[in-house]
Amino acid sequence: MTRGRRPEHSRENILEKGAELFARNGYNATGLKEILETCEVSKGSFYNFFENKEQFAVEIINHHKSIEFARWEEQMAALTGTYLSKIQWMINDEIRKYEEDLDCTGCLLANLTGEVSQASPLFSAAIRASSQEVLSSIEEDMQICQDEGTVRKDLSARELAEMIWNGWQGALLQLKVERSAEPLRRHVTTLFKLIEAPDPKG
Amino acid sequence: MTRGRRPEHSRENILEKGAELFARNGYNATGLKEILETCEVSKGSFYNFFENKEQFAVEIINHHKSIEFARWEEQMAALTGTYLSKIQWMINDEIRKYEEDLDCTGCLLANLTGEVSQASPLFSAAIRASSQEVLSSIEEDMQICQDEGTVRKDLSARELAEMIWNGWQGALLQLKVERSAEPLRRHVTTLFKLIEAPDPKG
Numbered sequence: 068m069t070r071g072r073r074p075e076h077s078r079e080n081i082l083e084k085g086a087e088l089f090a091r092n093g094y095n096a097t098g099l100k101e102i103l104e105t106c107e108v109s110k111g112s113f114y115n116f117f118e119n120k121e122q123f124a125v126e127i128i129n130h131h132k133s134i135e136f137a138r139w140e141e142q143m144a145a146l147t148g149t150y151l152s153k154i155q156w157m158i159n160d161e162i163r164k165y166e167e168d169l170d171c172t173g174c175l176l177a178n179l180t181g182e183v184s185q186a187s188p189l190f191s192a193a194i195r196a197s198s199q200e201v202l203s204s205i206e207e208d209m210q211i212c213q214d215e216g217t218v219r220k221d222l223s224a225r226e227l228a229e230m231i232w233n234g235w236q237g238a239l240l241q242l243k244v245e246r247s248a249e250p251l252r253r254h255v256t257t258l259f260k261l262i263e264a265p266d267p268k269g
Numbered sequence: 270m271t272r273g274r275r276p277e278h279s280r281e282n283i284l285e286k287g288a289e290l291f292a293r294n295g296y297n298a299t300g301l302k303e304i305l306e307t308c309e310v311s312k313g314s315f316y317n318f319f320e321n322k323e324q325f326a327v328e329i330i331n332h333h334k335s336i337e338f339a340r341w342e343e344q345m346a347a348l349t350g351t352y353l354s355k356i357q358w359m360i361n362d363e364i365r366k367y368e369e370d371l372d373c374t375g376c377l378l379a380n381l382t383g384e385v386s387q388a389s390p391l392f393s394a395a396i397r398a399s400s401q402e403v404l405s406s407i408e409e410d411m412q413i414c415q416d417e418g419t420v421r422k423d424l425s426a427r428e429l430a431e432m433i434w435n436g437w438q439g440a441l442l443q444l445k446v447e448r449s450a451e452p453l454r455r456h457v458t459t460l461f462k463l464i465e466a467p468d469p470k471g
């Protein structure tokens with residue numbers, strides 16, 4: 068059945084389409100039939116690639132994380148200015164994207180995290196690991212900003228990172244509730260005022 | 270069939286049991302059969318009380334909100350100290366409860382908000398209204414704290430309220446992910462450091 072399929076039906080391609088599907092509908096509400104249809108893959112091919120839906124979800128989470136980390140790193144490297152101003156640019160760019168995606172299908176991790184209570188141990192562990200990696204990455208960013216003197220130092224980089232990550236995930240929920248990116252935009256504006264280093268001129 | 274039922278199968282009782290069910294399993298994953306079983310009510314009685322599952326969910330959201338607002342007000346009134354210290358006591362009390370409820374079944378609004386994208390307009394509107402009322406309530410609290418001088422004034426009470434609500438909802442997600450109340454506890458500690466008024470002694 069898969070003979071003659073075009074090369075885009077690769078493992079990676081299936082993972083990307085699967086990520087969109089899970090982000091839009093959640094893990095529990097997505098059945099295998101829908102996965103096969105959306106990913107344009109036969110049952111046989113799917114099971115050649117992935118053990119089951121759970122394993123598929125775990126690979127999606129990891130694949131999505133790798134792509135996002137790589138994209139973030141590449142874009143940050145192309146920007147100039149203080150490290151904090153680069154982060155601000157990146158976050159405003161994210162918000163611009165969310166304005167065109169009010170169902171927030173782009174935020175796979177935030178969407179799947181809401182389902183973690185009903186999830187299997189394997190799935191939960193993948194979400195937890197991904198979330199921890201994001202946190203560590205934000206922590207490193209905050210450390211750099213503290214070192215360059217743009218972010219306050221009376222709180223640890225870790226404390227700031229947790230605050231930022233929690234606020235971001237909560238603000239994404241509000242984006243869905245309000246069907247507007249304005250709450251997210253206001254949140255980020257407030258956040259930067261709260262974390263910035265005190266003005267040395269007082 | 271409902272003849273001889275004990276008086277606890279009142280409308281209010283059904284709403285409370287329904288709230289627990291929705292908070293635990295979400296809206297979409299909960300079927301009418303489960304509702305009838307959990308609420309110990311016949312199909313006929315249920316439809317006497319509520320038009321359908323959607324209407325039931327809307328009434329649950331509103332009922333739950335009323336109960337929580339009343340409880341919060343009553344407990345606040347019984348505390349002494351600055352308004353900010355009372356809020357801190359209340360929040361720490363919430364965290365203590367969540368420590369015994371790591372599936373976070375107590376936070377109905379946060380749990381249902383995650384489903385808002387797939388929800389009907391009526392259901393979404395109820396979540397939006399409830400969320401706005403919580404926000405207004407936090408805004409009033411922040412205003413009082415700013416007036417008593419315990420919370421910084423360089424951000425509006427509304428900006429602080431949105432920040433607090435987003436962070437709280439995101440931190441509840443982390444509680445589920447980490448199966449621990451520690452992320453929530455750390456979040457709140459950081460939050461209070463960020464919002465407190467600068468020490469007048471410098």
